Amino acid sequence: MANFNDRKKEVIAIIGAGISGLLACKYCISKGFDPIVFESESSIGGVWTKTIESTKLQTPKPVYQFSDFPWPDSVTEMCPDHKTVLEYIESYATHFDLVRHIKFNSKVLSLSYEDDSSSSINGAGEWNLCEGKWNVTVQDTPTLSTQAICVGRFSQVANMPEFRPNSGPEAFEGQVIHSMDYSKMDSKTATNFVKGKQVAVVGFQRSGMDIAMECSTVNGVERPCTVLIRTPNWNLPADFSSWGLNLGYLYSSRFSELMVHKPGEGLLLSLLATTLSPLRWALSKYVESYIKHKNRLAKYGMVPEHSFLSSCSVAVVPEGFYDRVEEGSIKLIKKAECLGFSKEGIVLEGQAKTIKSELVILATGFKGIDKLKHIFESTKYQEFIAGSDDSATVTVPLYRECIHPRIPQVAIIGFSESIATLYTSEIRCRWLAELLDGKFKVPSIKVMEKDIAEWDKYKKRYSYNKYYRKSCIAPLHVWHNDQLCKDMGWNPKRKKGFWAEWFQPYGPMDY
Numbered sequence: 001m002a003n004f005n006d007r008k009k010e011v012i013a014i015i016g017a018g019i020s021g022l023l024a025c026k027y028c029i030s031k032g033f034d035p036i037v038f039e040s041e042s043s044i045g046g047v048w049t050k051t052i053e054s055t056k057l058q059t060p061k062p063v064y065q066f067s068d069f070p071w072p073d074s075v076t077e078m079c080p081d082h083k084t085v086l087e088y089i090e091s092y093a094t095h096f097d098l099v100r101h102i103k104f105n106s107k108v109l110s111l112s113y114e115d116d117s118s119s120s121i122n123g124a125g126e127w128n129l130c131e132g133k134w135n136v137t138v139q140d141t142p143t144l145s146t147q148a149i150c151v152g153r154f155s156q157v158a159n160m161p162e163f164r165p166n167s168g169p170e171a172f173e174g175q176v177i178h179s180m181d182y183s184k185m186d187s188k189t190a191t192n193f194v195k196g197k198q199v200a201v202v203g204f205q206r207s208g209m210d211i212a213m214e215c216s217t218v219n220g221v222e223r224p225c226t227v228l229i230r231t232p233n234w235n236l237p238a239d240f241s242s243w244g245l246n247l248g249y250l251y252s253s254r255f256s257e258l259m260v261h262k263p264g265e266g267l268l269l270s271l272l273a274t275t276l277s278p279l280r281w282a283l284s285k286y287v288e289s290y291i292k293h294k295n296r297l298a299k300y301g302m303v304p305e306h307s308f309l310s311s312c313s314v315a316v317v318p319e320g321f322y323d324r325v326e327e328g329s330i331k332l333i334k335k336a337e338c339l340g341f342s343k344e345g346i347v348l349e350g351q352a353k354t355i356k357s358e359l360v361i362l363a364t365g366f367k368g369i370d371k372l373k374h375i376f377e378s379t380k381y382q383e384f385i386a387g388s389d390d391s392a393t394v395t396v397p398l399y400r401e402c403i404h405p406r407i408p409q410v411a412i413i414g415f416s417e418s419i420a421t422l423y424t425s426e427i428r429c430r431w432l433a434e435l436l437d438g439k440f441k442v443p444s445i446k447v448m449e450k451d452i453a454e455w456d457k458y459k460k461r462y463s464y465n466k467y468y469r470k471s472c473i474a475p476l477h478v479w480h481n482d483q484l485c486k487d488m489g490w491n492p493k494r495k496k497g498f499w500a501e502w503f504q505p506y507g508p509m510d511y
Contacts, residue, residue, distance in 0.1 A: 011036060012436070013136045015108045015375075018046020019089065020414030020425040023066075025098050027433035037098075038138055040107035044093055048086045052179075052210045053187040055082045058316050059420040060240050060248075066092055067426055067508045079238065079316070109137045112377040113408065127442050128408035129435070159365040161202070167340030167347070172360070174345070179207040179363040193359075194218050200346055200355055202339065203363030204229040206315045211361055213318045216329035224329050226355055228336035228346070232302045234291055235315045242290040248505030250283050252419065254478050255502045259283075260462065262479050263454040284309045296322050301334055310462060312417050312472035368415060372396070381407055397456065399448040400484060401473065402428050406445065417472040423508045424477065430511075431484045440487050478506050485511075 014024050017039035028035040043049050057064055057079040064085075065071050069092050075084055093099055112135045158178040163169075169176040185193060191214075199215045201208050204227060215225035240247050250256055259280035261273045288308045295317055297303045324330040333348075333355070340347045345357035373385040384406050385396050399405055401416040401424075411432050418424040434440060442448060455473070462475055473480050482492035494510040495501040 013038065013108075013134070015136075016040075016046065017044040017093075017102050017104075018048075018414070019422050020429070021046070022089070022093055022098055023422075023426050023429040024411075024413055024432065025101050026096050027429045028436065029096075029098075029101070031433045031437040033436065035101055037102040038106045038108050038136070039102055039104050042104050044099070044102065045086045045089050048082055048089060050184045051082050052183050052207060052214065053082075053190060054210050054214055054318070055206075056080065056316075056318075057082075057085055058206060062509075063248075063252075063420045063507050064422050065508050066422065067511050069095060070509070078240070103138070106138045108375065109139065110377045111136055111375055111410075113381075126444055127403065127405055127448065129442075132408060134409060157367040157371040158362070159367045160362065161339065161364060163340050167342075169341055169360075171343065172341035172345070172357075173343045174358045174360065176341075176360045176362065179203070179211060179361055180366070182211060182361055183207065190214065191218055196223065197358040198223055198226075198345075198356060199359045199361065200226040200228060200357040201361045201363055202228045202336070202346075203365070204233065204235075204315075205363065205365070208363030209235075209315065209318055209321055211363060212330050213321060213324065216324045219329070221328045224331050226331045226333060226357070228333050228339065228348075228355075229302075230336055232297070232304045232334060233314060234288065234304055234308045234311045235295070235317045237291065237294040238316055238319050239294075240316075242287045246505070247287065248507075249503065250287065251475065252477070252505035252507070253503050254506065257476055257478050260475050261458065262476060263451070263458050280309065281307075296326075300325055300332055302332065312474050369396070372412065372415070376407075397449075397452045399442065399452055400428070400431060400487070401480070402432055403442070403448075405448040405452070418474050418477050424473075424480075426508060427481055427484055427511050431488060434488045439489065481506070481511070 012028050012033050012035040014021050014028070014035050014037040017025075017037050021037055021039070022044060025035050025037050041049060056077075060078055061071055061075070061080065065088075071088060072091075075088070077084075080088075114133045114135065158180050160178070182190060182193075194215045195218050197219070199219070201212050201215070208227065212225045212227050219225065236247075242250070258269070258272050259276040262269060265273070284307055291308070292298055292303060295302070300322070321330070325332060336348055339349070341360075342354050344354050346355040346360060348355070369386065373382050376382050376385065384404055396404055396412060396415065398412060398415070402411050402413060404410065404412065413428055413432070414421055414425050416424070435442065443451075458476065459472055485492040485494075493501055494506070495504060
């Protein structure tokens with residue numbers, strides 16, 4: 001392996017100054033590197049800089065914090081609002097002096113590798129960490145770097161529904177925008193934008209529910225906000241409990257993962273997972289019963305068809321959401337599978353009645369995979385990123401959810417779905433920093449691809465097939481972290497005492 005003290009003089013490029021970018025910067029600095037962070041906006045914080053006014057943290061505060069920079073005592077809410085979250089992130093960057101490494105208003109246009117004959121393209125041998133360079137084109141200025149850490153998934157490239165010919169937004173006399181555009185508005189602008197209008201929101205995840213709440217606050221029952229839902233999900237109540245029991249004990253402990261089959265498990269763990277599967281099913285029904293009761297799902301026809309077991313990315317229902325449904329300021333339309341537009345509003349397949357609207361807001365998510373794919377100039381690398389399975393293109397197949405075996409000297413942090421982005425991104429950035437520092441080596445390309453395939457089997461096994469998310473590792477986040485710890489030479493057992501190790505929830509402070 002190359003002399004790593006010499007390598008620390010080389011440039012590490014980090015794309016994006018969101019949560020993952022700041023963490024990558026901090027841990028690269030801790031190993032003696034001098035990274036450059038390219039941020040397209042004028043401030044740090046990623047999605048937290050421009051978001052819907054009413055947005056709050058979607059995970060409990062103890063799970064969403066830096067391991068060496070806890071929340072201040074002044075923040076008492078379990079789910080702080082977005083302004084408080086942004087202040088916390090900014091305080092972290094200031095405390096560790098990260099801002100001096102960031103080039104603001106610097107949009108990365110493309111990445112090109114100097115030598116596409118690298119052995120990692122044809123699949124032979126080892127993953128290339130030490131040789132070759134990337135050309136990072138920032139606006140009109142090319143910059144040489146040895147590493148490119150690409151971060152950011154919930155921004156910039158909107159996921160737009162496909163419409164039949166002559167049935168798209170062009171057929172509609174009203175206005176159609178994406179939630180991304182709405183989130184860029186300040187509170188006053190957003191209020192004036194929806195005030196007095198018949199608004200329809202397409203989508204029922206985080207942003208969809210937040211926008212519906214804001215519209216109902218402005219317009220009330222006189223002009224109810226219509227929410228179109230393709231598939232009801234097991235969205236959680238804001239107390240993160242089930243009949244008084246913290247969900248962390250049920251799904252974030254080491255014992256809870258004994259009930260799940262794991263990639264690379266031995267015979268004993270396999271037998272335990274099979275034996276304990278009825279308990280996992282019973283716990284799922286227990287949680288489902290609470291969500292149905294708390295959110296009154298049966299009353300509104302919102303009970304999901306799939307089990308809570310197969311849910312990965314769940315949203316938190318804003319407080320009072322179903323009270324608004326009860327009073328009539330929010331209307332829910334379920335199983336809105338295929339939609340189009342007419343002059344007066346939205347037309348659903350199989351329904352003759354038009355949903356009359358003046359404003360349609362598409363809360364349909366983002367295409368982070370497209371954003372990442374097209375940053376590479378090489379079509380070969382674009383194919384590696386996009387993959388060949390059209391049903392599973394939410395993210396790329398990554399070893400340890402960090403690196404693609406066939407793309408040299410690039411790490412991709414923050415793309416896989418898990419309990420909390422900050423929590424999982426931090427340990428991956430620490431893993432990456434140890435790799436860059438030469439503390440361990442990754443296995444051969446062939447071995448890495450085999451490991452990725454094993455994890456892929458697990459993800460398919462425990463995901464709702466209709467909306468299989470290739471990136472989801474939430475039910476096995478402790479097991480995933482164990483693998484990272486072992487690579488780094490750490491003891492994966494992070495807690496003190498038998499009871500704590502097996503039954504208490506794992507979180508950032510354990511690492």
